[in-house]
Amino acid sequence: MTTALHRALRGGPVSDSLISLSPIDVQAATAEALPMVASALADAFVDDPVFRWLVPRGVRRPARLRTMFLVEMEQYVVPCGGTVWTTAGHDGAVSEMPPGAWEMPKSFTGGQALRWARAFGRRLPRAMEVQRAMQERHLREPHFYVRTVGVRTALQGQGVGSRLMQRTLERADSAGLPAYIEASTQRSAALYARLGFEHVEMLVLPKGGPPVWLMRRPARPASPGEA
Numbered sequence: 172m173t174t175a176l177h178r179a180l181r182g183g184p185v186s187d188s189l190i191s192l193s194p195i196d197v198q199a200a201t202a203e204a205l206p207m208v209a210s211a212l213a214d215a216f217v218d219d220p221v222f223r224w225l226v227p228r229g230v231r232r233p234a235r236l237r238t239m240f241l242v243e244m245e246q247y248v249v250p251c252g253g254t255v256w257t258t259a260g261h262d263g264a265v266s267e268m269p270p271g272a273w274e275m276p277k278s279f280t281g282g283q284a285l286r287w288a289r290a291f292g293r294r295l296p297r298a299m300e301v302q303r304a305m306q307e308r309h310l311r312e313p314h315f316y317v318r319t320v321g322v323r324t325a326l327q328g329q330g331v332g333s334r335l336m337q338r339t340l341e342r343a344d345s346a347g348l349p350a351y352i353e354a355s356t357q358r359s360a361a362l363y364a365r366l367g368f369e370h371v372e373m374l375v376l377p378k379g380g381p382p383v384w385l386m387r388r389p390a391r392p393a394s395p396g397e398a
Contacts, residue, residue, distance in 0.1 A: 195334040200244075200255040200264065207261035209241035215263065215321030216240075220381045221355045225291065225298055239290035240319070246283050247275050248318060256338045258331065263322030265335040270348060273309060273316040275302060300377050308374050310351045310387055315343040317352040336366060343390055350388040360384040367391065 213236035226232045251272045257264040291298045322331045343350040354360035368386035375382050
């Protein structure tokens, strides 16, 4: 839905962060690792403008964000064929949806719906409206969707987010397909542009919500040495 890569790359020139990265072990998260991944994402997004608007600080925002990210991965990302890329220490993650699988399921069981309600409380209808608005404006051509990317606050500024993103971007390039992402701030949109994403349009969320920048990255052809 939104992203925190701008904080993951904070602390130095973007070009340096993208080029001079220390080795990071990126792997697909197992089902057992998802609670730890959810904790890292909650930490990354605790001050994100979209989630500040959806989950006010006075209602145990970190705990609710952990619940939300865990439910999203368990009930949407993984069942719909997506991949959660994470580090060996589960300190950050990218949720990637493959072509044709970006739409969230239209209905959930009673137990599944209850878990969403625990995450958003009385703001659940607002969260549903946001999801509908974003799906209506979502890229329609075949693409890889970067649903979420975030890194724990303590590790931000070390290039972890860009390393996690590379798995999805490489897959998109290999398939000759674009990648799509939603940026929650102008700063993050500018940083995604450094990764090759191009601005499509700005979506102002309903009910007085903050803006979200919709971005598309064209597939990059393989270099002569990679072909």
